[in-house]
Amino acid sequence: MMSLRRCVLCIVTVACSLAMSSVGSDAGERNLSRGKKLYEKYCLACHGPLGRGDGAVRFAPPVADLTSSEVLTKPDSRLLQSIHEGRPNTAMDTWKRVMSEEATRDVLAYILTFPR
Ligand code: HEC
Structure with a gap:
């Protein structure tokens, strides 16, 4: 029993x-196809097609290489915050006016698919 x-x-x-x-x-x-669309629309011009920071537009300080260990060792929460709030005193603008938190997570998921 x-x-x-x-x-x-x-x-x-x-x-x-x-x-x-x-x-x-x-x-x-995550919705990777939405992430890809948003990346191509808002991020590619600076970050380049594969995130290497080799887009058409150059800045000082330089655009981050999204496939570098410098970026990838930061926790997701920090990267989401960087995208959401922007980076002070750089060309990296705040995207929270354009993208919801969910959309930002999709873009980050897409960035993480770039070959390292
Ligand atoms: C006008 C050019 C420009 C555009 C457009 C842009 N970025 Fe950036 N991004 C930068 C620069 C410059 C840096 C480096 C900032 C720094 O030195 O901290 C950066 C840094 C980053 C980082 C690294 C942040 C960190 O904490 O190390 C991420 C992630 C990122 N961008 C994602 C995005 C995403 C996603 C988009 C589109 C929604 C985007 N960026 C659009 C210029 C741009």
Whole structure:
């Protein structure tokens, strides 16, 4: 009797955690095609097609190479903040007026797909 009850409990636990993890991954999935569109519209001119900072427009201080370890070692939260708020005293503007937080996360997800 006891072992049957334990078994049922086990199945319920596994089923619950599977349900939870699928909900979690749905919420965590980013819209890369939206990210790509936004990147091409707002970021490519400076950051270049593959994020190397080799876009058409040059600045001092220079445009960040989005594939460099200097940028990639920063936590996502910090990069989201940089995009959202901009970088003081650089050409990197604030994008929060143009992009929602969700859209900003999509752009960051797209940036992270660039070959390193
Ligand atoms: C007008 C040129 C320009 C445009 C357009 C631009 N950036 Fe930047 N970006 C810069 C410059 C310059 C830096 C380097 C800032 C610094 O030295 O801190 C930078 C830095 C960054 C960084 C690194 C921030 C950090 O904390 O190290 C990220 C990420 C980034 N940009 C993302 C974006 C995204 C996403 C867009 C489009 C929504 C965008 N940038 C549009 C010029 C630009």
